[in-house]
Amino acid sequence: MRYEAPETVERASALLADSAGEARILAGGTDLLVQMRSDIVDPALIVDIKRIAETRWITEEPGGGWRIGAAVTGAELKEHARLKQVWPGVVEAANLIGSTQVQGRATLGGNLCNGSPAADSVPALIAAGAVATLAGPQGRRDLPVEDVMLGPRKLALGKGEFVVSFGLPPRPPRSSDAYLRFIPRTEMDIAVVGAGVSLTVDASGTITEARVSLGAVAPRVLLVREAAAAIVGSRLDRVAQDRLEAAARAACTPIDDKRGTVEFRIQIAGVLARRTALIALDRARTQ
Amino acid sequence: MAKHHIETTVNGDAVEFLCETEETLLDVLRDTLHLTGSKEGCASGDCGACSVTLDGRLVCACLVLGCEVGGRRIETIEGMAEGEALHPLQTKFLEHAALQCGICTPGFLVASRALLERNPNPSETEIRYWLAGNLCRCTGYDKIVTAVKDAAVVMRKG
Numbered sequence: 001m002r003y004e005a006p007e008t009v010e011r012a013s014a015l016l017a018d019s020a021g022e023a024r025i026l027a028g029g030t031d032l033l034v035q036m037r038s039d040i041v042d043p044a045l046i047v048d049i050k051r052i053a054e055t056r057w058i059t060e061e062p063g064g065g066w067r068i069g070a071a072v073t074g075a076e077l078k079e080h081a082r083l084k085q086v087w088p089g090v091v092e093a094a095n096l097i098g099s100t101q102v103q104g105r106a107t108l109g110g111n112l113c114n115g116s117p118a119a120d121s122v123p124a125l126i127a128a129g130a131v132a133t134l135a136g137p138q139g140r141r142d143l144p145v146e147d148v149m150l151g152p153r154k155l156a157l158g159k160g161e162f163v164v165s166f167g168l169p170p171r172p173p174r175s176s177d178a179y180l181r182f183i184p185r186t187e188m189d190i191a192v193v194g195a196g197v198s199l200t201v202d203a204s205g206t207i208t209e210a211r212v213s214l215g216a217v218a219p220r221v222l223l224v225r226e227a228a229a230a231i232v233g234s235r236l237d238r239v240a241q242d243r244l245e246a247a248a249r250a251a252c253t254p255i256d257d258k259r260g261t262v263e264f265r266i267q268i269a270g271v272l273a274r275r276t277a278l279i280a281l282d283r284a285r286t287q
Numbered sequence: 288m289a290k291h292h293i294e295t296t297v298n299g300d301a302v303e304f305l306c307e308t309e310e311t312l313l314d315v316l317r318d319t320l321h322l323t324g325s326k327e328g329c330a331s332g333d334c335g336a337c338s339v340t341l342d343g344r345l346v347c348a349c350l351v352l353g354c355e356v357g358g359r360r361i362e363t364i365e366g367m368a369e370g371e372a373l374h375p376l377q378t379k380f381l382e383h384a385a386l387q388c389g390i391c392t393p394g395f396l397v398a399s400r401a402l403l404e405r406n407p408n409p410s411e412t413e414i415r416y417w418l419a420g421n422l423c424r425c426t427g428y429d430k431i432v433t434a435v436k437d438a439a440v441v442m443r444k445g
């Protein structure tokens with residue numbers, strides 16, 4: 001098994017594109033090493049992207065948007081006070097991934113590209129309107145995060161392509177976000193359902209923009225436009241909350257497994273969507 | 288394929304070793320460098336028995352490749368006591384009987400030290416969340432949490 005740690009994006013995508021056997025990106029390794037150990041994957045080439053500077057940066061852009069490197073760790077996100085203030089939902093979702101030790105390594109790029117419908121940071125990124133910047137042999141392109149994953153372990157990346165960074169849009173005043181997941185314990189478990197909500201309110205407290213995303217209730221993480229439409233124009237009164245719950249439930253096509261039945265997941269998706277929206281609203285009013 | 292030749296720093300000492308790509312940092316520490324204080328409980332990131340710090344960051348050595356650590360700074364349980372003088376965490380783990388079989392102990396000590404370096408006065412909740420990735424099948428955790436709190440008191444007094 002070959003290991004390379006290139007220092008440029010171009011070199012990394014050339015290595016990936018030219019590999020005859022299976023090639024894998026290594027970011028934090030918290031999924032990849034576990035899968036190699038249990039013989040789920042056996043790559044011929046590992047390309048470690050952590051020595052590429054732009055995969056490791058967090059920058060606030062002049063227009064107010066953010067750029068987060070694909071190989072930034074959960075621990076680094078948590079230590080970024082300003083990012084946490086502007087995008088608390090994205091940071092809290094990333095910080096739910098695993099233990100302190102896992103946080104020291106786990107990345108947003110890895111969480112997305114591992115291709116799990118239950119990945120915790122993905123609903124928060126989708127709700128945030130995050131765009132993944134991909135690099136490949138043909139150059140760079142941007143893809144909304146909701147379009148990166150096609151199904152379990154299936155991504156829309158071409159041969160030689162990988163995620164370099166994520167872009168988060170500029171934030172109007174009175175905007176915020178939140179992420180909640182349901183697990184049967186308080187730490188160290190995989191989401192039964194996850195919900196991310198990002199919204200903006202006007203001076204009167206009416207929601208003017210919203211995005212709602214649900215994880216672990218379908219073969220991929222969903223952007224639920226109907227759920228957002230159910231609350232835009234409202235102040236999230238009881239009627240709007242009920243509409244939100246109904247729209248969230250209607251979008252679910254979950255599986256039955258040991259963590260939860262179809263019925264349970266659909267029920268919880270509504271509850272979490274409502275609770276997450278209420279937290280995001282509360283935060284937005286004070287931003 | 289030829290082995291990787293890696294030069295790095297372990298507990299302040301310059302170290303070099305050869306490894307295959309698939310060997311983890313834990314394999315290298317235990318089998319090549321014979322630093323067997325870090326334990327393998329699961330090899331999947333779940334138990335924390337292999338906890339070490341990498342450039343000051345707490346990680347599971349079982350989820351790091353040996354070939355990734357060139358030029359980095361690694362701290363293991365072997366670097367915790369200064370000669371015969373135990374670290375306050377080690378003293379307090381003994382005093383409060385915070386271990387039974389001891390397999391989890393090096394991981395708890397390394398993880399607790401990383402916590403106290405960042406937060407000299409953690410609450411019980413903060414200790415429990417920080418240590419949620421360290422599993423212990425023997426103690427029931429209470430004595431570990433007590434030992435960490437008590438060590439924090441000693442360390443704050445300097």
Ligand SMILES: Cc1cc2nc3c(=O)[nH]c(=O)nc-3n(C[C@H](O)[C@H](O)[C@H](O)COP(=O)(O)OP(=O)(O)OC[C@H]3O[C@@H](n4cnc5c(N)ncnc54)[C@H](O)[C@@H]3O)c2cc1C
Nearest residue numbers: 025027028029030031032098107109110111113120163332
């Ligand atoms: C004990 C433990 C607990 C965990 N708990 C959670 C949890 O609560 N919630 C959760 O969501 N996950 C959890 N995970 C899974 C894992 O930690 C996360 O999915 C993490 O974000 C993966 O990031 P990584 O950088 O370690 O990925 P890696 O293991 O480095 O990579 C994962 C996959 O993505 C590919 N990849 C990585 N980066 C890129 C990129 N930039 N471009 C293209 N492909 C890429 C890799 O080739 C690999 O196939 C847990 C894992 C462990 C070991």
Ligand code: FES
Nearest residue numbers: 328329330335349
């Ligand atoms: S051996 Fe590394 S976490 Fe269990």
Ligand code: FES
Nearest residue numbers: 387388423424425
């Ligand atoms: S003392 Fe035995 S596992 Fe913790």
